[in-house]
Amino acid sequence: MTDARNAPARFKDLCLDAVDHQALADWWCAALGYVRHGSPDGAEPDPRWPVPIVDPAGAGPLIWVNRVPEPKTVKNRMHLDVSGDPVRLIALGATLLRRPDEDVHWHVLADPEGNEFCVFTPDE
Known part of the structure; x- marks a missing residue:
């Protein structure tokens, strides 16, 4: 270590x-x-x-x-992961980029300037 x-x-x-x-x-x-x-x-x-x-x-x-x-013009190579409510974040102005599916179990959103971040709901 x-x-x-x-x-x-x-x-x-x-x-x-x-x-x-x-x-x-x-x-x-x-x-x-x-x-x-x-x-x-x-x-x-x-x-x-x-x-x-x-x-x-x-x-x-x-x-x-x-x-x-x-x-911003291309995908982030580094991003934030947050715990939270994607619906409330979208209501604040985030954009939904990807819903959970068979490959990812979290939401991918973008802030108002397009910076991607992942949202894990508290039960994930």
Whole structure:
């Protein structure tokens, strides 16, 4: 077993790219129950800067929503897996990409900017 303290890297944060990073940060806050992480000095951040969002309970990872100039055009090579209700996520603005079938037992959705994520219902 590898000792994580001696590994060449360790997990830090998750990052999502978005053309409208402000709106996507708000969407993920609503979807996950996250909140925007304010600056330590209380200053209002530059709206062009990445938006950090956090789990107020401290259980989930910090997610940075980064502004990029181009829209998403190809399938993600890395994605989020969440536990939740796909119907409620679709009502918030997610798009259904795939229902559970004989090959996958979860829903595949996309956030409003097209970033794919998998949704496992609590009984899965």
